[in-house]
Amino acid sequence: MKVQHLSKIIHNKEILKDIEFEVETGNIIGIVGRNGAGKTTLLRTMAGILSPTKGDVLVEDKSIFEQHKLKEQILFVPDSSEALKNYSTKEILKLYKAIYPNFDTDYFHALMGKFALPQVSKIGTYSKGMKALFSIIIAFATKAHYILLDEPTDGLDVIVKKQVLQLLVEEVADKERSVIISSHRLDELEFMANDIIMIKDGRVDTHYELDALKSQYIKAQVVFEADMPDELHEHVTIVAQTGRVYTILLDRQNEVASNAIHSHSPLLFEELSLSLEDIFVAKLGGESDV
Numbered sequence: 001m002k003v004q005h006l007s008k009i010i011h012n013k014e015i016l017k018d019i020e021f022e023v024e025t026g027n028i029i030g031i032v033g034r035n036g037a038g039k040t041t042l043l044r045t046m047a048g049i050l051s052p053t054k055g056d057v058l059v060e061d062k063s064i065f066e067q068h069k070l071k072e073q074i075l076f077v078p079d080s081s082e083a084l085k086n087y088s089t090k091e092i093l094k095l096y097k098a099i100y101p102n103f104d105t106d107y108f109h110a111l112m113g114k115f116a117l118p119q120v121s122k123i124g125t126y127s128k129g130m131k132a133l134f135s136i137i138i139a140f141a142t143k144a145h146y147i148l149l150d151e152p153t154d155g156l157d158v159i160v161k162k163q164v165l166q167l168l169v170e171e172v173a174d175k176e177r178s179v180i181i182s183s184h185r186l187d188e189l190e191f192m193a194n195d196i197i198m199i200k201d202g203r204v205d206t207h208y209e210l211d212a213l214k215s216q217y218i219k220a221q222v223v224f225e226a227d228m229p230d231e232l233h234e235h236v237t238i239v240a241q242t243g244r245v246y247t248i249l250l251d252r253q254n255e256v257a258s259n260a261i262h263s264h265s266p267l268l269f270e271e272l273s274l275s276l277e278d279i280f281v282a283k284l285g286g287e288s289d290v
């Protein structure tokens with residue numbers, strides 16, 4: 001799937017601005033960004049629910065807005081299943097089977113059994129987590145090639161969440177499917193995603209292959225005889241400070257920063273393992289809530 005120069009204007013406001021990236025099959029892509037950055041609008045446009053003001057979404061090098069049948073390969077799971085609440089699980093099953101020609105009914109029942117989800121006459125009677133789970137089960141049973149999930153783990157308890165995350169990883173393992181997830185949960189994404197696309201004010205701020213991103217930064221604990229020398233503040237991001245113990249982030253390529261630190265002969269300089277959340281602190285200037 002190719003997202004090409006995608007722009008979307010709603011009520012004179014440019015929500016998406018020239019967004020471009022490619023989704024390879026067998027990958028999990030994490031879309032992250034602060035509230036209102038444009039993640040949901042992007043997913044809805046990629047699913048063909050919203051039409052772009054400019055740009056295109058291509059599957060098999062053809063526009064999904066010109067060849068509507070291609071939309072059968074894409075499935076969008078919204079962060080709320082309100083629209084389903086008055087239907088029974090059987091009715092929803094029937095609806096999806098009609099829309100998605102490759103819908104796998106056996107797989108649907110197998111997943112319902114695996115997650116011990118009962119069939120109900122009104123989806124509204126499910127708990128919040130059960131609704132989220134049901135939407136995910138339906139999504140994977142469609143056998144669509146591109147599954148777009150908006151905040152999929154909202155409302156799931158820890159045990160179900162782990163099972164769902166495991167399911168996502170298994171689903172892409174055969175390289176037939178890609179999963180694109182919008183999430184605030186960086187800690188979850190970092191164990192699954194191959195790529196992270198950070199959206200800021202409707203633009204792709206950064207698009208990183210996760211392993212490359214992690215190797216770009218160093219997280220370290222550093223202690224000097226006194227407070228951290230002033231000149232170092234411009235070179236490093238301080239993540240935490242307890243007394244004279246500073247936890248810092250610095251760019252691995254930035255030799256000036258590294259030389260500056262060592263020229264002040266730190267009493268301790270110890271590299272720590274880096275999380276995705278740390279990187280967002282570095283990139284968004286202390287705003288870890290993306």
Ligand SMILES: Nc1ncnc2c1ncn2[C@@H]1O[C@H](COP(=O)(O)OP(=O)(O)OP(=O)(O)O)[C@@H](O)[C@H]1O
Nearest residue numbers: 010011013015033034035036037038039040041042
């Ligand atoms: N139908 C609409 N009419 C007017 N403005 C809209 C509409 N849909 C989205 N927007 C605006 O577009 C911007 C991006 O919204 P969007 O829901 O895509 O962000 P998001 O990154 O998914 O946010 P969140 O993390 O809070 O879910 C927001 O400023 C929102 O108010």
